[in-house]
Amino acid sequence: MGQFRNKSYVIKSHFLKPGSDKKMEFFENHYLAVDTEGKIRYFGINTESITDYNINEILDKTDCIIIPGLIDLHTHIPQYPAIGLGKGTLLKWLDEYIYPLEIKFNDPEYAFSLSKMFFEECLKYGTTTVTAYSNSSFDGTDSAFQAAFDSGIRAFIGMSMMDTNAPELLLKSTRNNIDDSLKLAGKWHGAGENKLKYILTPRYALICSMELMKKTGEVSRKDGFYIQTHLAENIDELKKVAGMFPQCNTYTDVYHQAGMLNEKTLLAHCIYLSDYEIELIKSNNSNVVHCPSSNRFLKSGIFPFMNINELIHVGIGSDVAGGTSLSMLHELKEAVETSKTYQLIHDHTSEVLSSGEALWTATKGNADILGISNITGDFKTGVDADFATVKLERMGIEIGNISLDTITSKLLYLLGNKYVDSTYIKGKLLFSN
Numbered sequence: 519m520g521q522f523r524n525k526s527y528v529i530k531s532h533f534l535k536p537g538s539d540k541k542m543e544f545f546e547n548h549y550l551a552v553d554t555e556g557k558i559r560y561f562g563i564n565t566e567s568i569t570d571y572n573i574n575e576i577l578d579k580t581d582c583i584i585i586p587g588l589i590d591l592h593t594h595i596p597q598y599p600a601i602g603l604g605k606g607t608l609l610k611w612l613d614e615y616i617y618p619l620e621i622k623f624n625d626p627e628y629a630f631s632l633s634k635m636f637f638e639e640c641l642k643y644g645t646t647t648v649t650a651y652s653n654s655s656f657d658g659t660d661s662a663f664q665a666a667f668d669s670g671i672r673a674f675i676g677m678s679m680m681d682t683n684a685p686e687l688l689l690k691s692t693r694n695n696i697d698d699s700l701k702l703a704g705k706w707h708g709a710g711e712n713k714l715k716y717i718l719t720p721r722y723a724l725i726c727s728m729e730l731m732k733k734t735g736e737v738s739r740k741d742g743f744y745i746q747t748h749l750a751e752n753i754d755e756l757k758k759v760a761g762m763f764p765q766c767n768t769y770t771d772v773y774h775q776a777g778m779l780n781e782k783t784l785l786a787h788c789i790y791l792s793d794y795e796i797e798l799i800k801s802n803n804s805n806v807v808h809c810p811s812s813n814r815f816l817k818s819g820i821f822p823f824m825n826i827n828e829l830i831h832v833g834i835g836s837d838v839a840g841g842t843s844l845s846m847l848h849e850l851k852e853a854v855e856t857s858k859t860y861q862l863i864h865d866h867t868s869e870v871l872s873s874g875e876a877l878w879t880a881t882k883g884n885a886d887i888l889g890i891s892n893i894t895g896d897f898k899t900g901v902d903a904d905f906a907t908v909k910l911e912r913m914g915i916e917i918g919n920i921s922l923d924t925i926t927s928k929l930l931y932l933l934g935n936k937y938v939d940s941t942y943i944k945g946k947l948l949f950s951n
């Protein structure tokens with residue numbers, strides 16, 4: 519493992535690369551040159567350009583395709599053991615299955631070993647960047663950061679803030695929520711060669727006071743941190759939010775009045791938004807995160823991807839353990855299938871999400887939303903070499919005269935929920951099957 523650190527190398531292979539108009543492009547028999555810093559120095563077909571560099575190693579991976587490292591825009595580390603557990607809908611499921619697990623995560627040793635397994639699993643599925651909730655404890659979150667640091671993954675991690683309506687062992691005061699978040703940010707934001715970032719994490723309106731959410735908005739504006747939360751996921755949740763915040767016209771207004779909507783805000787689910795709310799999100803340049811397998815598992819609803827994607831930035835996340843796998847290829851397949859269900863049930867005419875567009879969303883799209891497309895999500899010169907390889911034979915295809923649609927479709931449908939063959943971050947091999 520890691521044998522290429524401080525070595526420059528060239529890989530000859532076939533590449534799926536994000537292009538314009540939210541589409542992927544396919545490049546056969548191209549060369550990717552990676553320098554000693556783990557950055558991409560060259561991508562193309564010209565072998566003469568490659569000999570200009572001091573290349574230590576040439577790798578022939580023409581039996582594979584290479585994709586940019588996948589980006590998971592929303593998931594929960596402490597919930598990993600709960601994948602597939604529970605039959606209820608959101609609020610009951612949180613109470614019965616999720617909060618007890620998050621209480622367990624208060625133990626820093628347990629939190630470290632679970633987080634270690636979690637990040638290893640992400641790497642095995644080709645995920646190189648993950649945006650994750652920890653639980654509400656300082657120690658548990660500190661352990662999660664340490665495990666991410668050790669694994670070499672790129673991660674945005676936040677301590678789930680909750681100061682009302684949750685079990686005693688997960689609650690803390692408004693002030694301690696903010697103070698602990700800032701302490702963790704002070705320790706970890708920018709650590710691990712800048713691969714680790716702190717993200718402010720007011721969990722959702724039902725368990726956060728207006729004061730806590732206002733303070734979150736203030737800190738985000740002042741210090742430039744991203745914010746992640748949940749919005750409009752479940753009908754019972756919507757009714758409760760309306761009862762708790764009668765001064766707000768809609769659920770989105772709650773976050774707007776708190777000053778939490780800006781271009782660095784990630785709003786997970788957003789299944790039940792009015793046109794007015796979509797406009798509010800758009801005018802604040804905030805981002806929506808689609809979590810298809812979770813929306814199905816918890817019977818939350820059917821997200822109108824194609825309609826909303828035309829209007830605002832939409833990314834995709836696994837939302838484990840509402841979501842049923844850490845495999846983003848699986849999640850992308852779910853997104854495609856959900857868009858078909860939406861079309862069937864709702865309008866019979868809306869476009870269906872293509873597998874290529876889904877893959878674009880989990881690479882360039884999610885990188886744009888996180889403000890890191892100058893660092894990852896593509897094979898441009900100057901970005902970090904974050905990528906995953908998959909053997910062609912596992913996709914049942916051969917190079918030559920094959921359509922882009924077939925390649926992306928086979929990738930999602932045959933490799934969804936399966937490990938990739940290898941995963942690299944900053945040019946370093948972190949997983950090999």
Ligand code: GUN
Binds near residue numbers: 748751812840
């Ligand atoms: N809303 C608030 N917390 C959660 C959570 O942990 N998972 C999901 N799916 N929705 C939430």
Ligand code: ZN
Binds near residue numbers: 592593748786837
């Ligand atoms: Zn979630």
